[in-house]
Ligand SMILES: Nc1ncnc2c1ncn2[C@@H]1O[C@H](COP(=O)(O)OP(=O)(O)O)[C@@H](O)[C@H]1O
C-alpha cells in the first residue's frame with residue numbers, strides 16, 4: 001500500500017491540482033459564465049505564495065490567506081470591468097487576462113524571478129493538505145448544487161432572461177461565480193507551488209488551460225464530481241500508463257475527449273445519472289415542449305408559439 | 320383610482336424598426352386588461368418594456384407610482400410584477416414543483432428559514448390552484464402543452480404578485496385548453512389580481528376582459544370598454560383588413 005502510494009504520488013498530486021483548476025472553470029460555467037481567468041488566478045496564487053514564502057520568508061498559512069484575499073479583490077474588480085461583456089467576448093477578455101499574467105510572470109523579475117522562476121517554496125501542504133482543500137471545495141460545490149442555490153444556478157445556465165424575470169440579479173450572480181472561480185484557481189496555484197516547491201513561467205503555459213478544460217469536459221461540466229473524475233483520468237491514469245511526455249498522449253487525450261463528447265455529453269459524471277433512479281433521469285425523459293395534440297386553429301396564421309426557438313426579442317436583456 | 324402600472328409615451332426602436340411608437344396606458348387594480356393587435360404590432364415589446372427586459376428608447380414606466388424605467392427585471396419582479404412568455408419557458412432538468420419554486424425563492428421574503436418554508440407552501444398552493452399538483456414530481460417536457468402553460472402560470476402567481484402579464488397564453492391551444500386557461504384567468508381576477516392579457520385573437524378576449532387596448536404598428540389604435548372598442552371600424556379594419564404589418 002505504502003509502496004503503491006509513493007509510486008503514484010506524483011500522479012495523484014497532478015490529479016488533485018488538475019481537479020482544483022477544472023473545478024474553478026466549472027463554478028463559473030455552471031452559473032453561465034465562460035471564463036478562462038482561472039489560469040490567470042492560478043498564476044496569481046502560485047507566484048503570490050511563492051513570493052511571500054520563498055522570498056519574504058512568510059509561513060504558508062498567512063501567505064495563502066493573503067493571496068486568497070488579493071485574489072478576491074482582484075477578481076471582483078475584474079468582474080466589474082468585464083460585466084458588460086457577454087459569452088464569447090467575455091471568454092476572449094479572460095484569455096487576455098491570462099496572457100497578461102503570463103507576461104507579468106516573465107517581466108516582473110523582482111517578484112516572480114523572471115524566466116527562472118521561484119525556488120525553495122516550502123512544501124508545507126503536501127498531498128494530504130491539497131487533498132483536504134479539494135475535498136472542502138467539492139463539498140461546497142456539491143452543496144450548492146442542491147436546493148434553492150442549485151435551482152438558481154441551473155436557471156442561470158439555461159435561461160438568463162427568464163432568471164432575471166424571476167427575480168435573479170443576473171449580473172450579481174455572475175460576479176459571485178467569477179470570484180468563487182478565481183479563488184479556486186488561486187487555490188490550485190497555491191497547491192501547485194507548494195507541491196512542486198518551484199514555480200516557473202513554464203508551469204503557466206497554454207497547456208495548463210487546455211488540460212483543465214479537457215479534464216472538465218471529460219469529467220462533466222455540471223456535476224460537482226466532474227472535475228475530480230476528469231483530473232483522475234487525465235492527470236493520473238493517462239500519465240501513469242502513457243507517461244507524461246508520451247508521443248501517443250495527445251492522440252489518446254483527443255480521442256477520449258471526442259468519444260466522451262459524442263456519447264456522454266454530460267461527461268463521465270453523467271454515468272452516475274444513468275445509475276441514479278432519482279429525478280434527474282425522470283427529468284431527462286421527454287423531449288422539449290411536446291405539444292399534446294394541439295390543434296392549430298389560430299386565425300391570422302399566427303405562429304403557435306410551441307416547439308419553436310425563443311424569439312430574439314424575448315432574449316434581449318437590457319441592463 | 321391610481322394605476323398599478325403605467326406607461327408614459329413609450330417608444331422602442333430596434334435599429335430602423337419602430338416596434339413601439341408612443342404608447343401610454345395604465346392598468347387599474349383588480350382589472351383584467353387585454354392588449355390585442357396583429358402579429359408584429361409590438362405587443363411583446365410592450366410586455367418586455369413593462370417587465371424591464373427591454374429598455375425603451377424614450378418614455379417612462381411607473382410601477383405603483385414609482386419610476387422604474389431604469390430598474391432591472393429582477394427588481395420589478397421582487398416588487399410584484401410577474402409575467403409569462405410567449406413561448407413556454409420551463410427549465411429542463413427540474414421537476415414541475417421545482418420550476419414553481421423558482422417563482423418564490425428569489426423574493427426578499429424567502430430569505431429566512433421560516434420564509435423559505437412559507438415560500439414552499441405558497442408554491443404547493445399555486446400548484447393546486449392551477450390544478451397541476453398531481454404532476455408536481457414530473458419533468459415538464461413530458462407534459463401536454465396546455466398543462467405546461469398552467470405550470471408557468473403557477474410559477475408566475477406563486478409569489479403572490481400584484482400584477483400578472485401574460486404574453487399570448489393560449490396561442491396554439493385546442494378549444495378545450497383555451498377554455499381551461501380562460502377559467503384560470505377568471506379565477507385569478509375573482510381573487511383580485513391585476514392582469515394584462517396579450518392576445519392576437521380579438522374574439523378570445525371579448526368575453527373575458529374588463530378593458531381593451533388595441534395596438535397596431537406600435538401605436539394604440541383604441542382603448543376602452545371591450546365590446547365598444549372592438550366594434551370600432553378602425554379596429555375591425557386592423558384585424559380583418561390587413562393581417563400583417565411590414566417589418
Ligand atoms: N429584439 C428585436 N430586434 C429587432 N426587431 C425586433 C426585436 N423585437 C421585436 N422586433 C420587431 O418589433 C416589431 C414588434 O414585435 P413584437 O413586439 O414581437 O410584436 P408582437 O408581439 O405584437 O407580435 C416587429 O416588427 C419585430 O420584428
Ligand SMILES: [Mg+2]
Nearest residue numbers: 362363364405
Ligand atoms: Mg409577441
